[in-house]
Amino acid sequence: MALPLIRRAATALAVVAALSVVCFALLDAAPGDPAASVLEARNGGRPPAAADVARLRADMGLDEPLPVRYARWVSAAVRGDLGTSYLTGRPVTETLAATAPWTALLTAAATLLSAAGAVAVGLVAALTRRAWLRRAIDGLSFVLGGLPGFVAALLLLYVFTAATGLLPSGGVGRPGEPVTPYRLLTHLVLPATALAFGHHFGIYVRLVASGVGRLRDAPHVDNARARGLPRRVVTTRHLMRPGLVPFTARLGVSVGTLLTGAYTTEVVFSWPGMGRQAIDAARGQDYPVLVAVVLVTGLVVVAANLAAELVVAALDPRTRAPGRPSMPTDPHPTPGETAHAR
């Protein structure tokens, strides 16, 4: 188990390194001039003179060839220095340290909420004998699957703040007052819910329902029931454990989409995370900040995939078999195989 893990970690690092190269090259190729953006921001939006732009470009080191700038960035980055923001002049690490925890909190809460909800609803759909309930859940997951995150956010805002005034509409607390855990929770509910029940949720419910549903009448489950195992044991060990493999694999993959979803959710709910940082940086062509946000996002996605693989390996013994270092290409185990593997 140790060796494949190291191999996977190395692959993950290579992916992040490649991402940094691509990100640098793309930003370099992108139209626009960060020096012009900076001067424009300082001039109340008025376009700057060409000579001033040229001088600032030289000051910012933007006239040097791309490989030189990249090498300089890498040598600083490995020492933990991600450069300084063009727009604010502050270290990028400082900005990240201030914003990344908020995004992490929001994304983690949303993932938890989404996963717990999907497992609960999916199990009901898989196990109920009532056709209308199954159809209702099908319909719900279909609707939620097509609901863009920002629409969900605005609907929630309307219902819980504008119409009823039940919850605060944005931010992480009352400005100027300490952020208590309780107050934080009340501010977290809406953005986390909006993010959790966006389009992933519908997909999750379907994956849980189909993964567990196809095992419901499988021979090994009938066998377990016939042996007189308690219902709870049958459900958890024989239905959920193998049945949740496709859902778990998907959960890891969709952390990336969830993060990008978080970025738009943050804007709507004034959540002080990396998303707003990224949007401001993209608008103002603040490349050091943009590169850092892309890389952190990349790191999280790679780590989430790695974690998902490990969980899948724990759930599904076949993926632990020697010579099968990665996930099975077909993440839907057929009931017969699973029974046989046990």
Place this chain on the structure above:
Amino acid sequence: MHRRPVLTALAAMSVAVVLAACGQDGHDGGQGGTSAPARDGTLTYALGDEPETFNPGLQDEHTDPVTELVFRGLTRRDADNKVVPALAESWQIAKDGRSYTFRLRKGLTWHDGKPVTSDDVAFTIETVKAAGADSPLARNFTAVTSVTAPDATTVRLELERPFAPMLDAMAMAVLPKHVLNGKKITDPDFGRQPVGAGPFRLTAYKPGQYAELRAFGGYYEGAPGLEKIIIKYVPDDSARLIQLANGEVDAANLAPQQAAKVRGKRLEVYPTADYRALMFNLTNPRFADKRVRQAMNHAVDRDAITESVVLGYGTPAKGPLDTTPYASAPGFAFNPARVTALMTEAGYARDGQGLWARNGSTLRFELSTFAEDSLRVAILNVAATQLRQQGFDVVPTPRPRDWVRRHWSDLEVFVVGWGTPYDPDTSVYGPFHSSEALAEGGSNFGSYDNPAADKALEDGRGTLDPDRRKAAYDAFQQALQDDPPFVWISYLKAINAVPDDLTGPRQRTLGHHGYGFFWNAETWRYR
């Protein structure tokens, strides 16, 4: 079926949500639309734009609310945007207009308790002048040859030529030498932890969230009426309105379409100097004939644009100084008969499609603007429709901001936004003097070149006599009327909602984005 664990999980989740929702302690909203928010002398104001820095040396004369409240200059502007004393209690100007002597008030202190002296003033002017392109204010001090501080409360400026906007320029914030000495003006720490001599000091700043300002007891006019002002950065327009209705903020900056939806607040609607116009690229020979530009000015129904685009929260524009004390532009009325007369005189005739054409080709041009700016795009669309109805072959084409940055010289007609409410020189010299043309690196992006306008602008900045200045800007506006550089469209109004029991906000012509709303916030208080 064994459903209990599932139901338990669902129930637990809903309980968590409901608990979170119901257990409000009253401060985090939850009071519905009309009830009074928590007070204690605190005003929380929601604003869309967050500046990159609170360093006034890196902002132009339109400062964001935080910078405006933290700092003071030697002079400031009153409700009529006239220059009045601030940190300086008085000044003398030499007869030739080339020497200024300012006398500081006694006992001025910085927020950190150190005294404000003439050394700070001299340091500020020298630093800003030396900053060049790093500071948008440097252009105000190009004529300054020397700054001296003969004693702790006296500052003397020597100029190589008279510069009428000098007193207005001295409204620029004075910077603390003891904090910034030896650092660059772009120093990022100062922009985050500014030290000023204004009525409020910055006590907390959470980027992306809010800035907290507290009353400064050592302010020279005495402690302000409010104890605390919180500027909350809420970039989303709808979110600002919701937070206002929800009681999360007491006051907010609003867009025109939101004004009618506000309940239980007082609206403060102020004029601004911020206008929108269609700028001609005058290096393009198609616009060389001023009759064509006059005709286009008569072809636009600016009342209709003001009504439809900003829902009446604006005023039709006649020229670049309409909302200043120097306003005298006659303006152009919507008049299709004049369009026909002027275009015919210029040698054009309507073709088969009803478009003005000469030598077999129509007067075809691209009307563009920043695609990201929804207000300008709305103006572009309505204006294009109106111009087309009057026979102009307009191709409306919004362009990404970045494309525009690289193609200023290729633009044909462009929706611009300009105007400051302060000294007229600040507002019009850059955009209209021929020496400031785009090719010279200036901000005259249309390359307008009119000797009569140039002379009037030079007279306006070269004399300190109020009557002669007024005459100069009258002549300037007449020159623009005869030979229009722009098709004037509309001035915008600034809309702010404040609590009913807040006294003090007073109308003044504001700058772009409605900046300047807090100009007299030291006098604000709750009834």
